[in-house]
Amino acid sequence: MSTPGSVKGASGTNNNEGGKGKMGGKKELKRTSKFTEVQEALGKDGAAIFVDKKGTQNLYIDYPYHVNYIHSYAQDSPFFLGLAEGRLRGTRCEGCKYTYATPRTYCQFCGGEAKWVDLPLVGKVHSWTTCHYGSEAFLKETPYNLVIVEFEGANSVLLSRLKGCTEQDIYVGMPLVAKFAAEPKYLITDVWFEPAPGAVKK
Amino acid sequence: MAQGSSKAGAKSRERDVFSGTPTPSSTKRTGRRVYMVAGGVTKFAKAHPDMDFRLMCKKAFDKARSEVPNLRMDDIDGTRISYFSDHFSRQLKAASMVQDFLGLNPRGSVRIEWGGATGGECFQAAWEAIASGRMDTCLAVGYETMSRVQTWKGNEFIALASDVNFDFPLGGFYTGYYALMVTRHIYEYVRKTKFANIKDEREAQRKATEYASRVMAMVSVKNHRNALHNPYAQYPKDLTLDAVLKSEMVSYPITREDICTMSDGAAATILCTEEKAKEFTDNPILVKGVGCGTDTMRLADRPFGKVLLMPHEKASDYANLEYPGVHSFRAGRAASIEAYRHAGIENPNKELSFVELHDAYASSEIQTYEDMGLCRYGEGYSFVEQGDPFLKGVDYGFPVPKAGTTPVNPSGGLIACGHPVGATGLMQAVLAYWQLQHTIGKNFGSEKLQIPNAKRGAIHSHAGTGSSVTVSILERVRP
Numbered sequence: 001m002s003t004p005g006s007v008k009g010a011s012g013t014n015n016n017e018g019g020k021g022k023m024g025g026k027k028e029l030k031r032t033s034k035f036t037e038v039q040e041a042l043g044k045d046g047a048a049i050f051v052d053k054k055g056t057q058n059l060y061i062d063y064p065y066h067v068n069y070i071h072s073y074a075q076d077s078p079f080f081l082g083l084a085e086g087r088l089r090g091t092r093c094e095g096c097k098y099t100y101a102t103p104r105t106y107c108q109f110c111g112g113e114a115k116w117v118d119l120p121l122v123g124k125v126h127s128w129t130t131c132h133y134g135s136e137a138f139l140k141e142t143p144y145n146l147v148i149v150e151f152e153g154a155n156s157v158l159l160s161r162l163k164g165c166t167e168q169d170i171y172v173g174m175p176l177v178a179k180f181a182a183e184p185k186y187l188i189t190d191v192w193f194e195p196a197p198g199a200v201k202k
Numbered sequence: 203m204a205q206g207s208s209k210a211g212a213k214s215r216e217r218d219v220f221s222g223t224p225t226p227s228s229t230k231r232t233g234r235r236v237y238m239v240a241g242g243v244t245k246f247a248k249a250h251p252d253m254d255f256r257l258m259c260k261k262a263f264d265k266a267r268s269e270v271p272n273l274r275m276d277d278i279d280g281t282r283i284s285y286f287s288d289h290f291s292r293q294l295k296a297a298s299m300v301q302d303f304l305g306l307n308p309r310g311s312v313r314i315e316w317g318g319a320t321g322g323e324c325f326q327a328a329w330e331a332i333a334s335g336r337m338d339t340c341l342a343v344g345y346e347t348m349s350r351v352q353t354w355k356g357n358e359f360i361a362l363a364s365d366v367n368f369d370f371p372l373g374g375f376y377t378g379y380y381a382l383m384v385t386r387h388i389y390e391y392v393r394k395t396k397f398a399n400i401k402d403e404r405e406a407q408r409k410a411t412e413y414a415s416r417v418m419a420m421v422s423v424k425n426h427r428n429a430l431h432n433p434y435a436q437y438p439k440d441l442t443l444d445a446v447l448k449s450e451m452v453s454y455p456i457t458r459e460d461i462c463t464m465s466d467g468a469a470a471t472i473l474c475t476e477e478k479a480k481e482f483t484d485n486p487i488l489v490k491g492v493g494c495g496t497d498t499m500r501l502a503d504r505p506f507g508k509v510l511l512m513p514h515e516k517a518s519d520y521a522n523l524e525y526p527g528v529h530s531f532r533a534g535r536a537a538s539i540e541a542y543r544h545a546g547i548e549n550p551n552k553e554l555s556f557v558e559l560h561d562a563y564a565s566s567e568i569q570t571y572e573d574m575g576l577c578r579y580g581e582g583y584s585f586v587e588q589g590d591p592f593l594k595g596v597d598y599g600f601p602v603p604k605a606g607t608t609p610v611n612p613s614g615g616l617i618a619c620g621h622p623v624g625a626t627g628l629m630q631a632v633l634a635y636w637q638l639q640h641t642i643g644k645n646f647g648s649e650k651l652q653i654p655n656a657k658r659g660a661i662h663s664h665a666g667t668g669s670s671v672t673v674s675i676l677e678r679v680r681p
């Protein structure tokens with residue numbers, strides 16, 4: 001975490017103690033009635049003044065925040081380790097005869113422990129979309145396709161990325177094959193789906 | 203089995219247990235009757251540079267108090283305070299600062315967070331405080347200050363309310379999740395019916411989506427145009443169908459104008475007992491029913507089971523439907539069933555004067571009509587085309603033959619009012635309260651949105667991809 005108010009030019013010497021008007025060594029803050037200009041000025045100067053309709057000054061500062069989490073996959077770990085081996089692992093509750101394509105280590109119906117099982121590496125589109133925007137972390141990847149995949153023999157489904165085709169090609173029911181990253185990043189994106197050979201109309 | 207439906211359905215029919223069993227017993231309702239006696243909102247805006255979250259809550263609270271001059275600060279026994287994300291204000295324990303700023307220490311208070319349903323949950327928490335006998339008068343106040351981060355960062359914060367192991371890293375984006383849900387909804391209810399005779403699967407699905415997109419656009423036009431007469435709304439717009447359909451595609455098939463925006467805003471409601479209500483006002487509104495439902499955090503975990511039925515529905519209506527799947531909101535259904543049972547409502551479309559529901563997307567408004575039983579599953583699109591959810595007397599630019607049957611989001615909903623998450627569900631309560639008091643004219647400066655003789659309304663607050671939903675029923679007391 002970093003501290004707030006990293007106002008560039010705000011620290012350092014100030015020879016104009018107690019004086020008003022021009023502050024020695026200090027940069028004049030941007031004053032604006034446009035909110036977008038406040039945002040731009042914060043990026044440059046670390047602070048800005050929004051002047052509202054009544055003429056009141058509202059002081060804004062840039063306030064950064066960054067954390068590296070020590071994130072454990074814990075009981076979900078076998079799924080992510082499986083992706084690194086090119087395996088797609090779900091779970092199954094024998095009591096309920098229910099197979100989870102997105103693994104749940106305990107059954108949502110009976111509460112019993114579910115066992116790890118391998119899923120087929122082929123499936124079908126249950127639903128899909130093409131994202132032309134995304135949240136900040138994924139904006140640079142747009143457009144990308146999201147897909148919900150259904151598998152023969154599984155009761156629930158799996159959310160994934162769909163590559164190797166565009167918005168015009170995709171339809172509910174389209175046959176898919178699973179693909180795995182050669183270099184695992186240990187993220188859900190280590191697996192994705194592509195249309196089965198011949199599924200995309202030429 | 204229909205194409206695109208896997209073994210999922212076949213297997214799940216082996217056991218009914220997969221549809222879940224929310225069967226709240228009516229005998230649980232032994233609490234005291236609870237009344238809403240005041241409400242206040244700030245204008246929802248992209249940003250309120252001159253107000254932090256504390257001052258916004260204060261303004262909403264003071265507006266509520268101005269409606270009940272007989273209510274003194276001493277009458278308030280405690281509070282329930284709601285905001286969704288600590289990320290937006292970068293201040294943990296912000297609810298304590300609201301309590302402090304309002305001058306309500308040392309009374310009891312608790313912060314409520316329940317995703318997008320935070321405001322609705324806060325309202326029900328205040329209801330519980332009164333119904334249980336713990337308090338006689340309780341303030342429920344909520345806010346969100348979403349302008350404090352850039353828009354796409356804000357989208358990321360919201361997307362962190364999806365499973366960070368399995369969902370978020372794929373492109374964590376709520377519009378994407380809702381697009382996945384409506385694509386399947388269109389497949390189930392439009393492709394399989396209206397376009398059943400088209401052989402080519404791609405072509406049939408594209409035609410079905412074109413049809414559904416136009417209906418979604420009708421919902422967007424409705425909410426934006428209703429909001430033209432609501433001075434608290436953030437984005438009132440004189441939209442046309444064409445303008446919605448031609449607006450930027452955000453996540454196929456959801457366009458920019460089908461989506462609510464991020465907002466700053468606060469809302470406050472004051473709830474109390476019958477005895478206290480008589481002291482404060484001659485026009486109280488009874489909170490006649492409350493309901494809450496939940497579903498799996500991950501869309502992918504939703505079962506393919508049987509529909510939770512309402513009294514006016516039969517199992518045979520949905521013989522071939524796998525429910526909820528990813529196309530319907532079982533939590534909304536469960537919340538509605540509980541609230542209707544509590545309020546003694548058997549046929550919501552006949553018994554509700556209006557509904558304020560959580561239209562974060564035009565698509566989810568259509569899905570929610572079905573979950574709330576305003577029409578049957580599969581009838582959401584024709585419900586719009588027939589005009590049922592439109593207001594009489596507002597010009598939408600296309601015919602709405604059955605306008606006024608059950609107006610939905612007469613205020614403009616989230617799409618046009620804005621969605622400062624922790625305030626949204628409480629805003630719905632305030633707008634419903636004014637509707638039922640018949641004081642829209644006084645509060646909006648125009649009678650245009652006042653539903654004549656409004657007697658009973660429902661408010662619906664919805665979180666995540668439908669992982670938690672609240673429904674509350676409000677009823678006019680005065681003849």
Ligand SMILES: [Zn+2]
Pocket residue numbers: 093094095096097098107108109110111112
């Ligand atoms: Zn089980």
